[in-house]
Amino acid sequence: MGRLKQIFKGSISALFLALSALVFLQPTELEASSVPVIKTYRSPKNATRKQRRVTKFIVLHTTEGSARGALEKLSKNGECHYMIAKDGKIYTIIDKNRIAYHAGVSMWNGQTGLDSMSIGIEIAGYHNKEITSAQYASLKRLIAELKATYGIDDNRVLTHSMVAYGNPNRWQKRKHRGRKRCGMLLAKPENRHKLGLKSKPLYDPDVRAGRLIDADPELSKILYSRPKNITVAQTQTKPIPVTSTTTAIKPSTPTVVTNQVTQTKPNISAGTTTTTTQPLVFKLPSNIIGPGRSAWDIARDLYNSADTIYHFPDGSTKTGKEVKKWKSMPEGTRVEIGGGEESENPDVTLMEIGKDGTVLEITGDEILSETTFYFPSNKKGYYLRGSQQTQKKIEELPDGSFVLVGYKVGGPISARKPVFDICGLKWNMPDTYYFNPKKGTLKSGADIDEKNIPAGAYVFYQE
Ligand SMILES: [Zn+2]
Structure with missing residues (x-):
């Protein structure tokens, strides 16, 4: 009896010791492993966002504007999981296990719709400008934590510019890479090194497989530049003004800028320090339309946005929505891109014949x-499905007809065939569309209420 009591007492004290150790250790451990985040901009959209089933990628973005404003917009629309301000503070927007709409029309290694399988991090800044060292430090910690949580390897930490692709438009006949330059500098080996990433994708798997064409070779040169054994001076690109500039830019200004960069950097492979001086020549993409530089070259997929303003040489202006004659755009027209990265989401994939171009311009080879x-x-x-029609019939479609390129269809939706069985998590994505044959209406998935999914509708979702 006494012995038993003793054992009992012994185990009680052992348990007490273990518990107190836990109580004592746990907070310290938590502090060491979790990155502090600020919750004041947590998105009201969290309530409507489903949990992701898989998390395969981390996608890095630049806001293309200051943190002010970007935070409010990102929060209001639930367009990323985290935003990192210039001072390195990390704001949580959408809970990390839920879906945020940040990648838009996207593809990596044949998989599309990356929002349903990725974490999106916005960094306050510009695609062509270095981020701050405080941002690097915070991003490094955040990436390390997310990689550990979800088991993501270095080669799956990507930039938005790596995964965004465009459907055909009046300048690109085929599906193409180069729709966005978002976050591109974070793909450079020296910058990935700062983020604690040891390896990177060395080529674009979708371009290599022929699923996409490369519409922006300058971008791909940056994205897939290889780590070098001999230290090379870092590129110092001048920030290109994304919004309007107060200084007038002469259309004749040459766009080739030569930078002489001298930098001392540890040579990682040899373990010694070398100083390298290398002249670097960049062709800075100007915002002036001229020979070989179209509105698309400058504004990419924002070319026809209401936020993009064209300043014509005669002093008049038009927004991208108002421009009709794209081919006769006068040389010397200055393109002012407004709204920044925030204005990209949700991506517009539903095109209208007439308003968005001719059917050939909209669909290209598709x-x-x-x-x-x-x-x-x-x-x-x-x-109508393209493959069941003749070119003549399609070209005769009247203005106001809608077009979707790169889609699959399922339905009609019924109790026995719920939309979730057709397209899974894509059911409420903004680029998923519900076509109601009775009413002839097309509705975005973002406007569909879970309790009110239209029976009899067909659902169109990205491949
Ligand atoms: Zn982006």
């Missing part, structure tokens, strides 16, 4: 594709 769909404005309640 005009008769199995994954291109048409919604004739003169035949409400019907949709």
